[in-house]
Amino acid sequence: MATRETAAAVKDIEQYKYGFVTDIESDRAPKGLSEDIVRFISAKKDEPEWMLEWRLKAYRYWLTLAHEEPTWAKLHYPKIDYQDAYYYAAPKQQIKLDSLDEVDPKLLETYKKLGIPIKEQQILAGVAVDAVFDSVSVATTYKKKLREMGVIFSPISEAVKTHPELVQKYLGSVVPYTDNFFAALNCAVFTDGSFVYIPKGLRCPMELSTYFRINEKNTGQFERTLIIADEGAYVSYLEGCTAPQRDENQLHAAVVELITLDNAEIKYSTVQNWYPGDAQGKGGIYNFVTKRAACRGKNSKVMWTQVETGSAITWKYPSCILQGDGSSGEFYSVAITNNYQQADTGTKMIHLGKNTRSKIISKGISAGHANNTYRGLVRVGAKADDARNYTQCDSLLIGSTCGAHTVPYIETHNPTAQTEHEATTSKISEDQLFYCLQRGMTKEEAVSLIVNGFCREVLQTLPMEFAVEAQKLVGISLEGSVG
Amino acid sequence: MSLLEIKNLHVSVVGKEILKGVDLTINAGEVHAIMGPNGTGKSTLSNVIAGREGYEVTQGSVTFDGKDVFAMAADERARAGIFLAFQYPVEIPGVTTSAFLKTAINAKRRAEGKTEIDAMEFLKLVKAKTKALGMADDMIKRMLNVGFSGGEKKRAEVLQMTLLEPKLAILDETDSGLDIDALKIVSEGVNALRAPTRGFLVITHYQRLLDYIVPDFVHVLAGGKVVASGGKELAKELEATGYAKYQGAAA
């Protein structure tokens, strides 16, 4: 009875309000991938020799994988032609900028459309923004003030030159180029990303933020982020992503590495709203991302929060290697898939040190013809005495043409460890829906409200202004899912 | 024009006829009580008026403010001014009562072409109303109906009614699960809303509630029909004699 069947006839939503293209002249490398392209990127970036060598090693390793992408995820997509993409696209206007006033006004307009009030954030919220447009970091705001405190917050391409010792020490130390297919590709061709170093004992007083946007047609985006929190340091980092509406699929293969030393803490929040494709499943971003944190120091802490509403394909497992005794990792995730979107996302918590803690809260929402998989690993090594893990995975299905899957791996090799895993699957109950309708809300408002409630535990870990945006996105992403 | 006019209403649930020709007219300013034995279709009537799915109207009509109710979706009916105080208010985890109230108030305000309520105004309003209902301030911070006691749930229903200011309020077994003190508070809340522009339909199994919410008219629903109507004295009579004679009559 009731409305379920109608869910199949999903309305055209065309909700992707970020689906505009900014008309800026750009500077592109020729199409395709080869050692020459890797050299070209490295040269464009004016990189030192060691960097080029590393890229080439990664590229050669990637070649040995012979286009064998990982197949274990519950994802279906046509074979990607890696020669049919551009691996470098930079806005043509040159980028040695110190203040926002020097930025192309069209770019600023773009950011405004994205709802990123760079200036306001700078002035009001004290958020320092590193905006990555296609693959190049356009402007890093608030840099000066941060610099005075000893914080390094710059495009990674710049950090390679200004702080080579830090970059060389840590880059690839958490995600080596041999880690996986997409990470190898990223190492070879990444064009930019953010670099953050928080010095000993500093609690970074403002949230650092990057917005990624894929603008160029047929471009892959391969950014690389490296964040190091030195002993006793703290930083909260926000990452937002959008891409214009296009019929073709675009590839995004980013790598994020986090390192925390003794007593340090990194909070990393993502709102991913890449173009998901249209209601028929045409177009959309292929999002293959490797994010990993090494909690190397004692009592250090990493907290990942992600709200994944975009992308045609999401393949993403922000993880924590809990090496330091007493270190802890947390993963809070909301993944929403609608229409023909597919997400295979989760985390890995690898307990190596004693007294390590991990917590996983995952909320998957599936609607339309989408498939949404939580895939997670909790591993407690033999030496990880008194490790603790708590995992809660909840799935919500909206309509009867979608799928929700839970694939947890729990490997315990230590008697003193305590691991706990719970998972549930449910739907929005007719009673809840009717209750809201009876109070005058439209179906869409009701669904948005109920789903936001379902995701509450995750959304409330986000910094305030992000949380508001995320709540709206939850509603927008599900529009048309209830008939 | 009557506020609510039900004519020869026949309703089936999964092929089984529950209401077999109900007639009822409620004018603004009136309080009507519907009494009757369990399983006689009292809740079916309230659900059909409010627009819950799963009920098949096979005959008859219901008009509200002169408009055909069946032509309106459940949320449209609510915004037009029909409020159902549920017998079993549903729990919605993760949604705070305050977020819920604000969304509902704004849905109504938008429909009326008004601007959305601002945060300060909302808080002030809710604070005043919760106080009047003897509710704790922090109640609106709690998840909607989650872990509420029976009394708290019913009070929360009355709070919503107070905030949404409906034209027609249907109280579905509001007295169930209430102790005498809670019953008094809830009734006072309802009585405070009595107004010449507003109608009430009070559905109850027991006469007790009607000591506190005194009706203008009492109807007996049995076997899917209104089998008797009268003034408030009819309720007293029922208390003394029970439903037996009506059940016989209906069968």
Place this chain on the structure above:
Amino acid sequence: MKSPGILDHAFGAAYAKRLGGLPGAATTALDALRQRARVTLGTDGLPGPKLEEWRFTPLRGLAKIPFIPAASAEDIEVSDVPLSVPKIAGAARIVLVNGVYRPDLSDQDFSGVSVSPLSTKNVDGRELLGHLATPSAAPLVALNTAYMAEGIALHVHGAAKPIHLVSIGASGAEPAAFHPRVLIVAEANSSLTLIETHVGLPGQPYFSNPVTEIVLGSGAAVRRYVEVAEDADAFHLATTAVAVAENATFEAFHLGLGGALVRQETHVAFAGTDATVKLHGAYALSGKSHHDFTTVIDHHVPSCKSNQIFKGVVADDAHGVYQGRIHVARDAQKTDARQLHKALFLNRGPKVDCKPELEIYADDVQCAHGAATGEIDPDHLFYLLSRGIDPERARNLLVEGFLADAVNEISDETVRDVFVGQIAGWLKKRGVQS
């Protein structure tokens, strides 16, 4: 060409020589089935560690042992049922030695069920053999089907007298392998309680590779209680495939107590609505014992219920594995499916791997799973000690209590008591441990 992730094994050749000598050879139906399985087997070998389903249970060690077909060994003699096999009151015993039916050791007083060795000419319901456990679906099923050493068919017509199936494994001078096959056809509204005990004799390692197919007609009720207490050096890789018609009830309990490498894999497919499956288990492992409980439950049709509770204790360097997959198809609305796995560590050294998996394509369902690991709660232990209970007894009480959640799901009281006794025996044998 072999599929990726497949291990060659050293004993395939030894079998090829013996085809004509297999029990029931020249029975047309069996020969055809074996022939097809050998084709599958020719392209495949044993499942390797790269296969996701075998990630936690590597067979490299097994693949290297040059097993000979048990039936071709002339130096194996088993004249008695080992004393460790419990006596089940009121149950008729059927004994298989190395997979071959032994009338001399078996009872003959059955009722409500016809019992026939698979090699006999006319086996009631034999046409169903190979329908549920298909060789192409799993290498071990192919191996069993190609070289099955007879086995037994049970055709249940009414309220059957309980059956106790005892499988005894033994090797002679050389390691021996055997492949018992059991087919159970429970007609509509029939009922059967089947207890299985899998044991073996010490000596050279043996490899038991049983395959059991169970078909439940509408309204049928089958209870199957399996205890695997193989010899410490033995391998036991069992596959069970079950089909459940409407309103039928299948209750199973798998107890794992002994064996070097044991896997009890169960596939259940719901074929009719309103059916119920309870698939529970418990394990108590010591030494280097490795036990794997793998379950796959397919909810193809609406309104069925499945529940799984597995609990285990691990000691020494043992390794416990639970992996369960629940698949709910698009049409299987109103499914209620649950799984739970909990493990208790008794010391430093063991490993426990768990993968409870949900794959859900219908929205109006109740599905949940839970998993947990830990050690004995010191507060609980202290409480018992403070009441004057000695540490060994206190620990044993807590272990028994921990496993009781699962064991209490056994609805047959006689069997429940026997299994509780078997667990107590395991604890006693282990003696005082830290």
